[in-house]
Amino acid sequence: MGAETPTPGRPRTFDEQTVLDRAAEVFWQQGYEGASLSSLTKAMGINRPSLYAAFGSKEELFKRAFDRYHETNLANARAALEQPTAYAAIEAFLRASADNLTAGGHPAGCLSIQGGLACSPENARISEILAAGRAATEAALEARLSRAAKEGDLPDGLDSRALARFVMALSEGHAVHAAAGASREDLQASVDVAMRAVAALHPGSAPAASA
Amino acid sequence: MGAETPTPGRPRTFDEQTVLDRAAEVFWQQGYEGASLSSLTKAMGINRPSLYAAFGSKEELFKRAFDRYHETNLANARAALEQPTAYAAIEAFLRASADNLTAGGHPAGCLSIQGGLACSPENARISEILAAGRAATEAALEARLSRAAKEGDLPDGLDSRALARFVMALSEGHAVHAAAGASREDLQASVDVAMRAVAALHPGSAPAASA
DNA sequence: TCACTTCTGTACCGAGCGGTATAGTCGAGG
DNA sequence: CCTCGACTATACCGCTCGGTACAGAAGTGA
Known part of the structure; x- marks a missing residue:
C-alpha cells in the first residue's frame, strides 16, 4: 500500500526489505528466543529505536521477516506444484526443498x-x-494432490491428505537434517529413495525406473 | 555407579530420576532456551541450590535429562529394529515413533x-x-538396514545409508507435525502411505497388500 | 532561511535471566 | 545426645533481556 508517500520528514537510511532479510537470517540461525535484540540490530545495521519505529516489537518484526521468507525462499517449492503430474510435482517439490535447505547465501535448514x-x-x-506457515504449504500440496486424484493421476485408495502429509513430513525431516549439517547430496539421496518408492507405488505416472 | 553410598549426611528428599523426567518435560515443551530456571525448579519441585548441587548447571541438567529421555522414551523405537526383516523393522520403527510422538503422559513431539x-x-x-542423539538413532537404523542388505533383504541398488536417512527424516517430520498438534491417526496415515510405497518398492519382503 | 517532521544515536528502564552465598534444617554415627 | 555433614530455603548477585525517553541530526516545503 502507501509505499509511495511523498516523504514528509527525514527519509530512512535503510531499506525495509533488506533489513527484514537480515533479521530473518538471525532468527533462522538462532531461533526466535535465541535471537537477541542486540544480535538482530547488529545484523540489520540499524539501532533499536529505528527497529521499533519501523516494526513495533520483536514479535512483529518476526512476523514480517517470516512473511518475507515465505514469499522469497519458498517460491520455487510452490512453483514445483505446477508440474503436470502428481509424481512430477512431488519430486520437484522435494528436490526444490532439498536445494533450498542446503543452498548458499543463507543459513542451512528452514x-x-x-x-x-x-x-x-x-x-x-x-x-x-x-505452524500455520507449514500448514499452508501442506494445504497447497494437498490441493495439488487432490486435483490429481480427481484426474485419476493417483493410485486408487491413496488418500491425498495422507500423501501430502507424508511428503511434507519428509521435507520437514530433511530440514532437521540440514540444520544439523547434512549436505545437498545427503538429502537428494534420501529423495532418490523416496521417489523410487513412490514410483514403485504408481508405475503408470513415473518415468521408467525398472531395477 | 555409586548409587548405594552409605549416606554420610542428610539424605535427599527427591528422587534424581524423577526430577530428571520432570525437567525433560519442561525442555521438551519449551525448548532449552525457553525453559527458565524458575519453570524448571517449579516443575521439578525443588529449589535452585538443590538443582545446582545435584546437576551443576543448566546445561548439565539438560544433558542428564536428555540421556534419560533417550533411555526411556526411545526404547521401543530401538527395539523395533529387532524385527526379522528390513520391511518389518522400518514399519515397527515408524509406528513406534508415531505412537511415542503422540502418546499421553508427556508433551507431544520429540x-x-x-x-x-x-x-x-x-x-x-x-x-x-x-543432533548427536538423532545421529545415533539414525546410525542404529543404518546398521540394521546394512545387515539386511548383506542378507539380501533389501532391493538391489538401494543404499542402506540413504534408506536410513529417508526413514529417519520421515520420523523427524512426524515429530514436527506432532509438535504442532497432529494426532496419532494423522501420523499413522502418513506411515500407511510410506509403508505402502516401501512395500511396492520391495514386494518380496512385505506382507500381501494388493489393492 | 526557517519551521516542521521524522529519523538516528546514546543512554537508560524495570524485569527476568542463570547462578550463588549464607543461614537454618534434619538425619545418621559416635 | 550431640556433633557432623549434606541437605533445604531465602535472598541476593551481576548481567542481559526486550523496550523506550530524549536530544541532536537531517531532509522537505514554504
Whole structure:
C-alpha cells in the first residue's frame, strides 16, 4: 500500500526489505528466543529505536521477516506444484526443498522449523505462526494432490491428505537434517529413495525406473 | 555407579530420576532456551541450590535429562529394529515413533527436536548434543538396514545409508507435525502411505497388500 | 532561511535471566 | 545426645533481556 508517500520528514537510511532479510537470517540461525535484540540490530545495521519505529516489537518484526521468507525462499517449492503430474510435482517439490535447505547465501535448514518449534509460554504465538506457515504449504500440496486424484493421476485408495502429509513430513525431516549439517547430496539421496518408492507405488505416472 | 553410598549426611528428599523426567518435560515443551530456571525448579519441585548441587548447571541438567529421555522414551523405537526383516523393522520403527510422538503422559513431539534445533551461539552445544542423539538413532537404523542388505533383504541398488536417512527424516517430520498438534491417526496415515510405497518398492519382503 | 517532521544515536528502564552465598534444617554415627 | 555433614530455603548477585525517553541530526516545503 502507501509505499509511495511523498516523504514528509527525514527519509530512512535503510531499506525495509533488506533489513527484514537480515533479521530473518538471525532468527533462522538462532531461533526466535535465541535471537537477541542486540544480535538482530547488529545484523540489520540499524539501532533499536529505528527497529521499533519501523516494526513495533520483536514479535512483529518476526512476523514480517517470516512473511518475507515465505514469499522469497519458498517460491520455487510452490512453483514445483505446477508440474503436470502428481509424481512430477512431488519430486520437484522435494528436490526444490532439498536445494533450498542446503543452498548458499543463507543459513542451512528452514526458518519455519528452526524459528521456534517449542517456545516458552509467553512466546507460544511464535510456534503457532510457524505452524500455520507449514500448514499452508501442506494445504497447497494437498490441493495439488487432490486435483490429481480427481484426474485419476493417483493410485486408487491413496488418500491425498495422507500423501501430502507424508511428503511434507519428509521435507520437514530433511530440514532437521540440514540444520544439523547434512549436505545437498545427503538429502537428494534420501529423495532418490523416496521417489523410487513412490514410483514403485504408481508405475503408470513415473518415468521408467525398472531395477 | 555409586548409587548405594552409605549416606554420610542428610539424605535427599527427591528422587534424581524423577526430577530428571520432570525437567525433560519442561525442555521438551519449551525448548532449552525457553525453559527458565524458575519453570524448571517449579516443575521439578525443588529449589535452585538443590538443582545446582545435584546437576551443576543448566546445561548439565539438560544433558542428564536428555540421556534419560533417550533411555526411556526411545526404547521401543530401538527395539523395533529387532524385527526379522528390513520391511518389518522400518514399519515397527515408524509406528513406534508415531505412537511415542503422540502418546499421553508427556508433551507431544520429540525432545531431540523441540529441545533446540537452533540456538544462540552461547548455547550452540545444545543443538550439537541433540543432533548427536538423532545421529545415533539414525546410525542404529543404518546398521540394521546394512545387515539386511548383506542378507539380501533389501532391493538391489538401494543404499542402506540413504534408506536410513529417508526413514529417519520421515520420523523427524512426524515429530514436527506432532509438535504442532497432529494426532496419532494423522501420523499413522502418513506411515500407511510410506509403508505402502516401501512395500511396492520391495514386494518380496512385505506382507500381501494388493489393492 | 526557517519551521516542521521524522529519523538516528546514546543512554537508560524495570524485569527476568542463570547462578550463588549464607543461614537454618534434619538425619545418621559416635 | 550431640556433633557432623549434606541437605533445604531465602535472598541476593551481576548481567542481559526486550523496550523506550530524549536530544541532536537531517531532509522537505514554504
